[in-house]
Amino acid sequence: MVRARRNKSYKLAKLYDRRSHELPxxxxxxxxxxxxxxxxxxxxxxxxxxxxxxDPLGRLHSHHQIDEAQYRGGRAFQNDWEKAERGPQAVDPTREYVDGARTREPVTESQRQAVLRLNRVERELGTDGAALVHDVLVLGLTMDQIGQRRAVRTQRWNDYFARRFRECLDRLALVYGFATETVGPRAEQRR
Structure with missing residues (x-):
C-alpha cells in the first residue's frame, strides 16, 4: 500500500492566481x-x-513611451471630453411619451466645468495641438492615420506628429496639475 505524502508544500500564490491564461x-x-x-x-x-x-494612450504608457504625468493628463482630457459631450442620446422608455417632443436636459455643473477646462486646454495647445490631441485621444487614430488625413504620408511627418503629441501631453499634464513647470538652463537662455 502506497502512503500519501503529507509534508508536500503548497504554494498559495497558485491558489489565488486569477490571471487569464487564455486570451482571445x-x-x-x-x-x-x-x-x-x-x-x-x-x-x-x-x-x-x-x-x-x-487605446493609444494606454499603449504608449505600457510601452514606456510616455510617463505617468502625461498619461494622467491624457486621461483627464478624455474624462472632460466625455462629460462635456452631449451627442445623440437613446430614448428613455421610462419617461412619459409626449408627442415625440423631448425636453433638453439641463447642463450640469460638472459638464460646465469640463467645458471650461477644455476651452483652457484648447487655448494652451493651439488649434493644431488641440486637433492632434482630439484625433488621438477621442477618435483613437494612429500617427500614420493622422498623416493620411492631412495628406502627408512620410515617416518624417509621423515622427513630427508623435513628437508634437508628446509635447501636447506635457502641456496637458501642466494644465491638469499632474506636473509642474521646471525652470532649467534652457528655459533661462530663451528669456
Missing amino acids: FNAEVAEIEVDNPLALEPGEKIAAMRSIRN
Missing part, C-alpha cells in the same frame, strides 16, 4: 498594477491585464 485571438494586453479591491490594508496592489488594442 486578436487581444492586445499589457500588465499593470492596480489597487486590490479585496485588500485588508490600504495601498495593496495586484497585477491586472489591461486591453490596449483600441
